[in-house]
Amino acid sequence: MALHSPRGSRSFLERGLLLLVMLIFLEGTVLTLGAASSPDISAQDNTGGGDDQRGIEGRHGHANYTKKAFPVLSLDYRHIHVPFEISLWVLLASLMKLGFHLIPRLSSIVPESCLLIVVGLLVGGLIKLAGEEVPPVLDSNLFFLCLLPPIILDAGYFLPIRPFMENIGTILMFAVVGTLWNAFFVGGLLYAVCQIEGTYLSQVELLPCLLFGSIISAVDPVAVLAVFEEIHINELLHILVFGESLLNDAVTVVLYHLFEEYSDAGEVTPMDVVLGVICFLIVSLGGIAVGTIYGILAAFTSRFTSHTRVIEPLFVFVYSYMAYLSAEMFHLSGIMALIACGAVMRPYVEANISHKSHTTVKYFLKMWSSVSETLIFIFLGVATVAGPHAWNWTFVSVTVILCLVSRVIGVVGLTFIINKFRIVKLTTKDQFIVAYGGLRGAIAFSLGYLLDKDLFPMRTMFLTAIITEIFFTVFVQGMTIKPLVDLLAVKKKQEAKRSINEEIHTQFLDHLLTGIEDICGHYGHHHWKDKLNRFNKKYIKKCLIAGERYKEPQLIAFYHKMEFKQAIELVESGGGVKLPSAMPSQVSMQNIQPKKLPPAVAERALPQFTKGREEEIRKILRSNLQKTRQRLRSYNRHTLVADPFEDGWNDFILKKQRMIELEKKVRLADSPSLVKPD
DSSP states (O other), X not given: OTTTHHHHHHHHHHHHHHHHHHHHHHHHHHHHHHHHHSOOHHHHHHHHHHHHHHHXXXXXXXXXXXXXXXXXXXXXXXXXXXXXXXXXXXXXHHHHHHHHHTOHHHHHHXXXXXXXXXXXXXXXXXXXXXXXXXXXXXXXXXXXXXXXXXXXXXXHHTOOHHHHHHTHHHHHIIIIIIHHHHHHHHHHHHHHHHTSTTSSOTTOOHXXXXXXXXXHSSOOHHHHHHHHHXXXXXXXXXXXXXXXXXXXXXXXXXXXXXXXXXXXXXXXXXXXXXXHHHHHHHHHHHHHHHHHHHHHHXXXXXXXXXXXXGGHHHHHHHHHHHHHHHHHHTTOOHHHHHHHHHHHHHHHHHXXXXXXXXXXXXXXXXXXXXXXXXXXXXXXHHHHHHOOOOOOXXXXXXXXXXXXXXXXXXXXXXXXXXXXXXXXXXOHHHHHHHHHTOOOOHHHHHHHHTSOTTTOTTHHHHHHHHHHHHHIIIIIIHHHHHHHHXXXXXXXXXXXXXXXXXXXXXXXXXXXXXXXXXXXXXOOHHHHHHHHHHHIIIIIHHHHSOTTGGGSOHHHHHHHHHHXXXXXXXXXXXXXXXXXXXXXXTOBTTOOOOOOOOHHHHHHSOOOOOXXXXXXXXXXXXXXXXXXXXXXXXXXXXXXXXXXXXXXXXXXXXXXXXXXXXXXXXXXXXXGGGOOOO
16 A cells, blocks of 8 residues: 555646646636626727827827837737637637546546536636626537537548448438427427416417427437447447437428428418428438538549648548538538538548548547537536526426437337337347437537527527426436446447458358348348449449559458558557658558568468469459359249240250160160070
8 A cells, every 4th residue: 555655646636736727727718708708998999099199190290299118018818819719618628528537436427428518517607706798609600510510520430331221220210200209299298288277388389399399309419429438338229329319410400490480370281291201301312412422522532642641631621511511501411411421431532541641530530529529518508507598397397208208109119110120129128228318419409599589489498498408318317327238237339359350251241141132032231232332343443542442352451451550559559560660651541562471481372373364363253253143033933934945954854864765775685684595
C-alpha cells in the first residue's frame, strides 16, 4: 500500500487541478457570454460621436485638432466574439469529455450523455445567476446544418454494410411501420385525454396532437449512438435500433410537413393521404438518390488525386456535406442522403486514396462527430434552462407513459410478424432491448422548436413535454439499460479482429448459397447480391478505381490491407520492427505489395508463372468454372423443359444395349459345352 500512495496522491492532485481549471473556465465562459448578450451601446455612441466630430473638423479645418496618444493596448471583444465563443464551447465540450473519462467509476455508472446534459444545465444556471440572458444555443439551423451532419456522416461512412443489408427488412418494418404506429397511437390517445373534462386542454385539436406524436415518436440516432456504444451490445441489436433511428427520418419529415400544412386547414382528405404516401417515397428514395450521385462523384474524383494526396480527405467531407445540403434544399431526407453517400463512396475511395489520407478521414470524422455529439447534449441542457416552459402534469405524464407503451406494443407486434420470415428469430430479450433502447434526443427538440407560435399556440407546452421525454429516455432508460443487459445476460459485442480465414469462409458460403438458390430456381437475396457484385466488378470498378487495381481479387486485397495494418500495429507497439521513415504516401489502401521473401524461403515457395502462363490458366478457369451457372437451367418440377439432347442420348443407350445382347449371343454360340454331339 505504501508503494501506491504517492501515485494515488498524484492522481488525486491531477484531478483536483483539472477540476480547478474547469471551474475557472466555466466562470470565464459565463462572463464572456454575458458580455456578448449585452451590447456595448456606449461604445457605439462614442464611435458615432467620433465620426460626427471628424466631419465637423473636416468642414472647419484642423484648427482645433489635438493629437491623441497612440493606444498601446486596446480591447475590442465585439470584433471576435462569435468565433471566440464557438472556440469556448468546443473547448468546454472537450474538457468535459476529458474529465468524464478520468473518473472510471463515474463513467461505469452514468452514461456520458447524462453528464453532458447536467453540465449544460449548470452552465445555463450560472449564466442566469450572473444576471444575463441565456443565449439560444440550440438553434434549429445550427443543429441541422452544423452539428448533426458530422455524426450521420461518421455513422454512414463506417456503417457495417453486410449486417445492415441482411436485416434491412426488419429495420424498415421498425422504421416505417413502427414510427407510423407510434405517431398515430400517441397523437390519437393524447387528443382523447385532452378532451377529458378537468385537464384544461380542450382547446388542443387533433392535428396538432398528431403532429406532436410524429415529433416525439422518432428514435434519435445521436442518443442511440451515445448509449449503445457504451454498453457494447451485440451487432444485431445495435444495427436494428441504430438502423431504425436512421431510416425513420423520412417518415418523420413527411408526417411533420403533412400535419403542419393541414393544421391550419383543419381537415385531411383521402387525397392528402395518397399524396403523403407519394411524398414519403419521394423523400426517402430521393434522399438515397442524391447521396448515391454525390458518392459516385466523390469516388470518381478520387481516381485523379494520385499527384495531390494532401486534398484527398477534403473531397470526402465536401461531397458528403453537399449531398446533405442538396437533399435539405429540396426537402428530401438529408440523413438518408448522407448515409447513402458515405456507404457508396467508401469502397472506391479507399481503393484510390493513400493510407495517410485514410487515417486522416477516419480520425477527423471521429473527432468531429464526438465534438458535435458533446455540444448537442450540452446545448440541450442550456436550452432547458433558457425556457420558457409551460408545465401541465396531465399532458407531460401521459406523453411519457404513452411513448413507453406504444414502443413496447409496436416492437412486440412487429416482431411477431417479422419472426415468421426470419431464419434467426428475435428472442424475448432482444425485443426488450429494442423496445427499451428507443431513445429520444435533440432532433425532436429541434423539430418542436421550429413550430410557428401563431399556428400552434400550445408550442411551449409541446417543447416542455419533448424535453421531459428526452430527459426520461436519456437519464432513466439510458442509465438502467446497462444493468438490465448484464442482468438478462444479453450477448455483447465481441471485439475480435477479422481474419483471413473468416473472409475465406464467408466468401465460400456466399458462393455456396448462391449456387443452391440457382439450382432450386429461387432468386433470393444471395442471387441478386451475386448479380450486383458481378456488375460492380465488370463495369463500376473500371470507372471509379484508378489503374489496374480494380482487377485485384477481393480476397487478395483484403489480405494486403490486413497485412499492412498488422505491420503498423507492430511498429506502434514497439515490436522491434521499423518501417522506412519516408514511406511514400502514394501507396493506396489496396495496392500494397508484399515483401520479397528471403532466398531460403523463396526456394521453398511455389514456382512463379509467367504472365502469359498465368493469364492462360485464368482463361481456362474462367471458361470452365465461372460460367457453369449460366449454362445450367433452373430446376422446377412444375415447369420441366425437354432436353434437346435427350432423344439422341436415348438412342445411344438403346444401341449400346443391343450391342451387349449381340455379344452375349455370340459367346453362347462359340462355347464348346453348348455344342450338341452328332
